[in-house]
Amino acid sequence: MTDLNNRRLDAAAFDAERGEVLQGWATGAGVCFADALRVQEALPVEKRFAVALAEADAQGHTLLQPRAGVALVREHVALLNGLSPYCDVLPTTIDAYTRHNRYAEAQEGIDRSRAAGTSLLNGFPAVNHGVEGCRRLVEALEKPVQVRHGTPDARLLAEITLAAGFSSFEGGGISYNIPYAKHVPLERSIRHWQYCDRLVGRFEEAGISINREPFGPLTGTLVPPFVSHVVAILEGLLALEQGVKCITLGYGQAGNVAQDIAALRSLRRLANHYFLNAGFTDYRLTTVFHQWMGGFPEDESQATAVICLGALVARQARATKIIVKTPHEASGVPTLEANQAGLKATRQMVNMISDQNRVDSPDIQMEIDVIEAEVHAVMREILRLGGGDVARGAVLAFAAGVMDVPFAPAKANLGKLTPVRDNHGAIRLFDVGNVPLPADVLAFHRDKIAERARAERRDPSFNMVVDDVRAISASKLVGRPA
Amino acid sequence: MTDLNNRRLDAAAFDAERGEVLQGWATGAGVCFADALRVQEALPVEKRFAVALAEADAQGHTLLQPRAGVALVREHVALLNGLSPYCDVLPTTIDAYTRHNRYAEAQEGIDRSRAAGTSLLNGFPAVNHGVEGCRRLVEALEKPVQVRHGTPDARLLAEITLAAGFSSFEGGGISYNIPYAKHVPLERSIRHWQYCDRLVGRFEEAGISINREPFGPLTGTLVPPFVSHVVAILEGLLALEQGVKCITLGYGQAGNVAQDIAALRSLRRLANHYFLNAGFTDYRLTTVFHQWMGGFPEDESQATAVICLGALVARQARATKIIVKTPHEASGVPTLEANQAGLKATRQMVNMISDQNRVDSPDIQMEIDVIEAEVHAVMREILRLGGGDVARGAVLAFAAGVMDVPFAPAKANLGKLTPVRDNHGAIRLFDVGNVPLPADVLAFHRDKIAERARAERRDPSFNMVVDDVRAISASKLVGRPA
Amino acid sequence: MSGDSQGYKVVLGVIGADCHAVGNRILTSVLTQGGIEVVNLGVMVSQDEFIDCARAEQAGAILVSSIYGHGELDCQDFRARCEERGLGDIVLYVGGNLVIGKQEFAAVEAQFRDMGFDRVFRPTVDLAEVIALLKSDIDQRRPAGLRNSRALPAERLSA
Amino acid sequence: MSGDSQGYKVVLGVIGADCHAVGNRILTSVLTQGGIEVVNLGVMVSQDEFIDCARAEQAGAILVSSIYGHGELDCQDFRARCEERGLGDIVLYVGGNLVIGKQEFAAVEAQFRDMGFDRVFRPTVDLAEVIALLKSDIDQRRPAGLRNSRALPAERLSA
Known part of the structure; x- marks a missing residue:
């Protein structure tokens, strides 16, 4: 960790690094920042993620977003356009090989999917499809589209997708390492995500707002709210330092209604506290609630009930966005119809709860107090370990088990x-x-x-x-x- | 209303009336009270409705009950046994002809259903099937079974079904007239339900507890909680007077979570208040929550979300029983599979909420205060109109519009x-x-x-x-x- | 508009032993605001009551609702009965949950059109659409001398 | 029990680029309590890592998990690879969400049995059942001299 710190990347060094990044796969040659700006500038307002979020935040609406990704461009376009009428913002879920920069295997998945006539990849291999393939995708859609993945080193993926008109990028140096990798050192993934954030910062400086969304739920399994809150705050601070302006912090449903409402309410308050304390004022903060990320019942009616509880809680806590599950959840990647079903059930529940009284109770307030005490205690120690630098503090905290994510695969996590x-x-x-x-x-x-x-x-x-x-x-x- | 009052029916007069009632259709000849007692005494404990309710009440469980009824005995047995694994207590929904004592038309429905190979009736015509047909049904089941209908004059239906081993009987002189009839005078339906309650009272005196459940939701459409609460309390008082001991009072989901929780909590408290004030102490009171009784979305996922909200509220308010809707609700009578789906979604939601914190908030308390003030004001006027007699008071109150059910078809209701x-x-x-x-x-x-x-x-x-x-x-x- | 010789007068009711009153109240309110004179027989209406009323009121259409699933039994031979009673040409609509259980709407529609109903509606139909169709169908069936050359534009439902 | 020549030792891991660690932790805990010695390779394990470990540890079975849908690609030729490396007889189990999308389990099972897996499990399988099958299958494959006449009774999962 000789040179990691939470400072804005130097312009010359960034440009040099970019040269290397774009050589990571043949399609990197198709990236040109000036072209990327033109593509983003040409996006109509209804395809800009930051605009959709700002409007929802201002009007108190809750946006719905599914997950979806298949191997081939044409099939992925059809899938997203089949979901589009039922949601507010679109996803593009990236396949697992791309997440590990295994582009050759992703290419094999593409080729075999073409031959099989069905997707054998669990997502869209955006790097392999390149700027040109991704642009065809964005142009064929009518709503904002976000890259959702799980990639410790997402630099090339960010370059290609943002150049193609994606207007939101999920992930972060901690949240896309600890739950998604095994051997990647934390200092390396944080450094790689500083690059992604700096790239977004460059777009912001050119007047293009790209939304950034640290991944809230982590391992999705019994994660105490303070654990994911600390990661969200750290990644928010790291992103702001690189010039990111539009940040959506996430939380994954834990199941207890009072604790979940408390978690979502405290997340916004705590993040503002740390962001303002660090001297940032020019940012737009929104929240995203992930419906239950753990194991689902196999039965579709029961699964729908799990989805509905998440929808209710998300709306009661006034999340800006909900990531929606499907009745096929127990069986893996859902069909279009199952994905629509999850969205329709969620929409109905959100609509029924929308106008209702704000939910408050002593239980919720108590949970907020506990979460705040926990977050402050851990953040204090992280800042102490890092000598005030959250990047260094985060690495040292994970190494010491001061921060610890349950059920995480990463060696960087004490467990x-x-x-x-x-x-x-x-x-x-x-x-x-x-x-x-x-x-x-x-x-x-x-x-x-x-x-x-x-x-x-x-x-x-x-x-x-x-x-x-x-x-x-x-x-x-x-x-x-x- | 020359002779209506809230006094226990005279034994000799009851016996004379019974003679007439049993001549209402040929199958009445098959009823014998001594045989009926033997049938009820022989019921194993797991088929007794009152036992299931008492256990649920003691253990804080919430029972699930679907609605179901088809024309023929064998098909109805198959339907109920298909639902049985997914619910706690069984229904038998009676067809609309039987509800209006149009047994000849019900017979035609039976015959045409036999010919068509599918049920053309919207329920089970229990009177036409007689004691013998109903006993075959009860014997083929493994759980308690209730008669659910909407019959202003249910005397013959009660005689036949209770003689056959049904152990719960829904309805009441107000709740099965105002929303279910057009021209039936209220004094007549109340008098006929005094008969039904007295019949249940005779079973109680012989040591057989039969559950009675006034119909809570009334027209199921924007019914203010105080309206259905007053009807529930009146029918409870009328039933207790005739010797009923096991009473389940109902409420239909209105949609606002705080108001619905307040309604269910206040119902139990208000009923106990009026029952105890009237000198009754020896009764067992439980509650039933009806999932949304109004128009449903056609889409099954959206319908499931409506079902799930009802399940959540019912469990948060600790209802003893939930009447469960199905994803086919918008299309009328559901298939077995749709009915199972509604039960599975409800079960999942109830289970997820079961252990959670008691929900309380100033909003809920405020709604309770409003409902209590409303019920007391209307009950005071009903008792004044009736000179202390709730039977006479109820009739005069409806005539004067002191009690008024929205969207009711009955001429007896001011509207x-x-x-x-x-x-x-x-x-x-x-x-x-x-x-x-x-x-x-x-x-x-x-x-x-x-x-x-x-x-x-x-x-x-x-x-x-x-x-x-x-x-x-x-x-x-x-x-x-x- | 009502009472006008070019007006639109309909008889409305819920057929058979069906006592679902809510939709009936809503329909009456919306049709009336849509410029249609509604003679509402309420719930539990027999075929003869519909026909008697339509004759007495010289109505242009009979609107039959059925929610409880017995529509198949209750609506049997409705058109034939109208013909017997000299109302063979009257516009006949039916809507609601017409059969037991969830069935393909196209099949249900065909079945009720076979019974002589001019149009068959789901319970979730857009009522503005029903109003427009109703006016057009009534105009088509008017004796030639009374027929409008064009249907009057549907009054807008008040916001 | 572990280390005993009649014991049950298995190699466990999540194959390919899959990083779902939760089920792996749960499996390790439940199998261990069920009397099985687990060598847990964790997530993101290649075919060769499974086979190298099974050889080194003289394990009786390899348990492959795949949750992320790439099972079809990752498990290709696993049995053939075992055979090449001299482990042709090892008990080979696979379980999880093995393919992209909801498919009939029977079809998925047939597909993975064709690849040479002895048993194929859904993610919701009862783990007590897996333990019992695992012991019985390992016993069946032991060299004759070492084979138990009857499988040891499965240790009870602690309540």
């Missing part, structure tokens, strides 16, 4: 923190690992878990955690003994 | 009271008609409607009501101008 549900289904800490939470907060977690243990007449153990992970797909929130 | 949604979707009174609500409550309704009118920049009018009635099926709660 000692272990969450479990309490008796009401809220996520608490069974094992705090090395995370420096205040004593009163730890006592609160202990008491809440003890309450559940008494109710279930069993000691807290990893079995409880295993039961919780499998609970929703078995039609429960809390994994009780049979 | 001046007109509800409309407020800006948050709660049901308020656009026109109170002759209902004697306190001035402060009326001012509250006026203010709430004025708030919506300002938001929509239009004056309150019947157009607003029309828009509200059509709103849910058009994917909204409040019917706003386009």
